[in-house]
Amino acid sequence: MARRDEILGFAAELLDLASFSDYGPQGMQVAGAEEVSKIVCSVSSSLELFKRAATAGAQMVLVHHGLLWDNESRVIDARVRRRLEALFAGDLTLAGYHLALDAHPEIGNNALLAHELGVVVESPFAGVGQGGRLATPEPLETFVARIRERIAPEPLVFAEGPEYVERVAIVSGGAARYVLEAAAEGYDLYLTGEPAEPSLHLARELGITFVAAGHYATERLGIQALAARLAERFGLEWEFVELSNPV
Numbered sequence: 001m002a003r004r005d006e007i008l009g010f011a012a013e014l015l016d017l018a019s020f021s022d023y024g025p026q027g028m029q030v031a032g033a034e035e036v037s038k039i040v041c042s043v044s045s046s047l048e049l050f051k052r053a054a055t056a057g058a059q060m061v062l063v064h065h066g067l068l069w070d071n072e073s074r075v076i077d078a079r080v081r082r083r084l085e086a087l088f089a090g091d092l093t094l095a096g097y098h099l100a101l102d103a104h105p106e107i108g109n110n111a112l113l114a115h116e117l118g119v120v121v122e123s124p125f126a127g128v129g130q131g132g133r134l135a136t137p138e139p140l141e142t143f144v145a146r147i148r149e150r151i152a153p154e155p156l157v158f159a160e161g162p163e164y165v166e167r168v169a170i171v172s173g174g175a176a177r178y179v180l181e182a183a184a185e186g187y188d189l190y191l192t193g194e195p196a197e198p199s200l201h202l203a204r205e206l207g208i209t210f211v212a213a214g215h216y217a218t219e220r221l222g223i224q225a226l227a228a229r230l231a232e233r234f235g236l237e238w239e240f241v242e243l244s245n246p247v
Helices: 004-015 047-055 078-089 099-103 109-116 140-150 176-184 199-206 221-234
Strands: 027-030 038-044 060-065 093-096 119-125 129-139 156-158 164-170 189-192 209-212 237-240
Touching: 004 027, 004 093, 004 221, 038 047, 038 221, 047 060, 047 078, 060 221, 099 109, 099 221, 109 119, 109 129, 109 164, 109 221, 119 164, 119 176, 129 140, 140 164, 140 189, 140 209, 156 199, 164 176, 176 189, 176 199, 176 209, 199 209, 221 237
Parallel strands: 038 060, 038 237, 060 093, 164 189, 189 209
Antiparallel strands: 027 093, 119 129, 129 164, 156 209
């Protein structure tokens, strides 16, 4: 058992939340029980997640995509009310960690994607991403096969870059626009979550391979690593709720 506010304070310091300007409040978004023995985590806020967290006996829910966003209405409509009611009924604290979790050099989504794919990180990329290289260049299909095995079984691949891959840039989620920056910095392959309509022709004209492995699939790792770190630090149980999303 640990104090809610101690857990949240440790997470804020670990992720250096104060250094990131985000699209909504980071850290606690809804207050629940002051004492925590179990954390549930998942990629995105949803009514199903909150109900499953309560059933699992959790007191805290960690998500990458929170409940509150600056570009959404502040009206508590029926959808938001149902979500809040589920949180209140379960006495659940909801905490969201977005860009800061993408960017963290150890437990961030992009650092963990690089590790899974054998990319040795050399420097940050595009603010929250990571750029690096493989130990030795390898055929594109070998690298894509590893993405299929470890990240997502059906990535969208625009194979417009070199036949052999060495330098790779990674930004998880909805970051198709950074393919321009990746090409300008000389990367062979750019990995993100979602494509945009211009992505194919940009990749072709820039001579870079563009891979979209799924917004959800590229953002599963960080929230689990954060939950595991908090559980270890405070002696808590934790559980990842898999709510698969093909996007």
